[in-house]
Amino acid sequence: MSEIVTQEGVIAWLRAFAAAVAENRAYLTDLDAAIGDADHGSNMDRGMKAVVGKLDGLDEPGGAGEPCQPSRGGIGALLKTVGMTLVSTVGGAAGPLYGTLFLQMGSAAGEAAELSPAQWAAVLEAGVKGVQARGKAELEDKTMVDALLPAAEALNASSSGLSLADALRRAAEAAERGMKATIPLVARKGRASYLGERSAGHQDPGATSSWLLMEAAAEALALDAPLDRPGT
Amino acid sequence: MKKLINRPEDAVKEELEGIAAAHADRLRVHTGLNYIVRADAPVRGKVAIVSGGGSGHEPMHGGFVGMGMLDAACPGEVFTSPTPDQMLDAAKAVNGGAGVLSIVKNYTGDVMNFEMAAELARGEGIEVEQVVIDDDVAVKDSLYTAGRRGVGATVLAEKICGAAAEQRRPLPDVAGVCRKVNANARSMGMALTSCTVPMAGKPTFELGADEMEIGIGIHGEPGRERRKLAPAHEIVEALATAVVEDLPFSCGDEVLAFVNGMGGTPLMELYVVYNELHKLLEGRGIAITRNLIGSYITSLDMAGCSITLLRLDDELTALWDAPVNTTGLRWGV
Numbered sequence: 001m002s003e004i005v006t007q008e009g010v011i012a013w014l015r016a017f018a019a020a021v022a023e024n025r026a027y028l029t030d031l032d033a034a035i036g037d038a039d040h041g042s043n044m045d046r047g048m049k050a051v052v053g054k055l056d057g058l059d060e061p062g063g064a065g066e067p068c069q070p071s072r073g074g075i076g077a078l079l080k081t082v083g084m085t086l087v088s089t090v091g092g093a094a095g096p097l098y099g100t101l102f103l104q105m106g107s108a109a110g111e112a113a114e115l116s117p118a119q120w121a122a123v124l125e126a127g128v129k130g131v132q133a134r135g136k137a138e139l140e141d142k143t144m145v146d147a148l149l150p151a152a153e154a155l156n157a158s159s160s161g162l163s164l165a166d167a168l169r170r171a172a173e174a175a176e177r178g179m180k181a182t183i184p185l186v187a188r189k190g191r192a193s194y195l196g197e198r199s200a201g202h203q204d205p206g207a208t209s210s211w212l213l214m215e216a217a218a219e220a221l222a223l224d225a226p227l228d229r230p231g232t
Numbered sequence: 233m234k235k236l237i238n239r240p241e242d243a244v245k246e247e248l249e250g251i252a253a254a255h256a257d258r259l260r261v262h263t264g265l266n267y268i269v270r271a272d273a274p275v276r277g278k279v280a281i282v283s284g285g286g287s288g289h290e291p292m293h294g295g296f297v298g299m300g301m302l303d304a305a306c307p308g309e310v311f312t313s314p315t316p317d318q319m320l321d322a323a324k325a326v327n328g329g330a331g332v333l334s335i336v337k338n339y340t341g342d343v344m345n346f347e348m349a350a351e352l353a354r355g356e357g358i359e360v361e362q363v364v365i366d367d368d369v370a371v372k373d374s375l376y377t378a379g380r381r382g383v384g385a386t387v388l389a390e391k392i393c394g395a396a397a398e399q400r401r402p403l404p405d406v407a408g409v410c411r412k413v414n415a416n417a418r419s420m421g422m423a424l425t426s427c428t429v430p431m432a433g434k435p436t437f438e439l440g441a442d443e444m445e446i447g448i449g450i451h452g453e454p455g456r457e458r459r460k461l462a463p464a465h466e467i468v469e470a471l472a473t474a475v476v477e478d479l480p481f482s483c484g485d486e487v488l489a490f491v492n493g494m495g496g497t498p499l500m501e502l503y504v505v506y507n508e509l510h511k512l513l514e515g516r517g518i519a520i521t522r523n524l525i526g527s528y529i530t531s532l533d534m535a536g537c538s539i540t541l542l543r544l545d546d547e548l549t550a551l552w553d554a555p556v557n558t559t560g561l562r563w564g565v
Contacts, residue, residue, distance in 0.1 A: 042431045096345055
């Protein structure tokens with residue numbers, strides 16, 4: 001386990017998220033069918049598959065993923081590429097929202113090849129602020145912000161006192177609590193808001209995919225090497 | 233799921249290839265980034281009108297590309313907003329130097345994607361105005377929702393703004409006409425059945441054999457209220473009363489009445505609906521001076537209808553009557 005966030009760790013995180021989205025594609029779409037338009041799973045899966053395609057390019061010999069090569073543009077450039085890929089492949093509301101999350105994280109990460117846990121917490125916070133600005137959503141509007149904002153706060157609070165892995169675990173747990181807390185809420189943003197009171201009693205699909213994102217971070221971001229590499 | 237498709241994930245691409253094969257005389261279809269432009273684009277000196285949204289609402293928007301209506305349409309995946317890079321490319325392909333008007337239906341995804349596209353286009357020196365259509369009275373407009381949805385008025389706005397652009401009116405004028413249409417139009421829809429999104433493979437919601445959904449949107453999102461099935465005159469009364477009282481439309485008004493099918497309803501039933509609407513409005517002293525009856529803004533295979541009323545004045549009537557030559561609407565040519 002690494003105590004710093006590396007580019008390899010970020011790549012492992014993104015691959016783990018793509019795998020989780022693929023695995024939960026039908027689940028996310030079912031949640032969306034209840035209060036939205038039944039496409040969140042397929043849209044996110046299409047976007048993350050495109051992201052994985054870009055990562056595969058990076059992993060080729062001489063690419064930024066080679067440990068012996070100096071990184072090209074660092075974590076920031078990597079996250080921006082992810083953001084632009086999602087913006088151009090996901091569509092719907094999730095495209096600009098997840099796209100903005102990664103674009104803003106990329107801007108905050110800058111050219112660094114490695115980030116301390118506290119720096120990573122600041123990067124996530126910048127991304128979540130971007131999501132809120134794009135979607136104009138606050139806590140308890142029954143959106144992805146309900147999972148992301150508590151996760152970012154938990155990471156911030158624990159990034160100095162705990163190991164990176166433990167801090168990421170705390171963040172994932174906060175995201176899970178936030179996701180579950182969307183169940184009784186009446187939606188105030190997005191298509192679910194058209195249902196009024198009938199949106200209560202359903203878990204928000206965007207908060208669910210955001211929990212998967214934080215869960216993937218807890219599983220993979222602190223690894224020294226990508227999950228699918230020998231020697232892990 | 234029973235559908236005339238090959239693989240669900242290829243349906244939109246193959247639809248666009250079909251449109252390209254059928255209408256090469258009037259349209260150019262860009263596959264890859266997925267957008268449809270009129271064959272003579274860009275038209276020099278004319279405001280270009282770009283719209284877009286998820287697929288599954290055909291003929292909207294691709295069927296409305298052509299002389300007198302849209303310059304470009306950007307279809308997304310089924311019920312999913314198109315993306316900013318797609319909209320930017322479409323805007324560049326049709327910009328004739330007089331700027332671009334984007335007509336956007338008020339859905340969170342559409343609005344955010346079009347906003348990002350406008351930021352990109354302005355960065356490349358293209359003048360862009362956006363008008364958001366939000367005519368659905370079924371949705372309560374408040375600070376606590378995403379606002380009213382854009383539905384039937386979109387079709388009317390695209391036709392009327394297209395005519396204004398053909399008159400070589402400048403961008404602020406054409407955008408003003410669009411806002412005027414939106415301000416004077418109200419809609420409400422209902423469903424007898426759910427629709428089935430190809431990638432989902434099953435109906436988006438379940439409706440009992442004796443139930444209907446009032447206040448439905450155009451994406452299979454359930455409405456606000458489920459009721460026992462009722463005869464057409466009761467359904468029309470529920471929809472039309474909500475529409476009339478919202479604006480409100482009043483005695484002496486002249487209106488365009490648009491009875492729209494949701495995709496799975498026969499024209500026979502739409503005329504039954506129109507007949508009830510005609511009687512109801514006559515009783516309130518509201519004169520239908522123009523009408524449009526058919527399936528123009530659909531929700532895949534959903535059975536049901538929506539009613540849109542647009543209050544007309546001389547300007548809007550003349551623009552409605554102006555020639556249009558698209559695959560979905562065609563007259564005066």
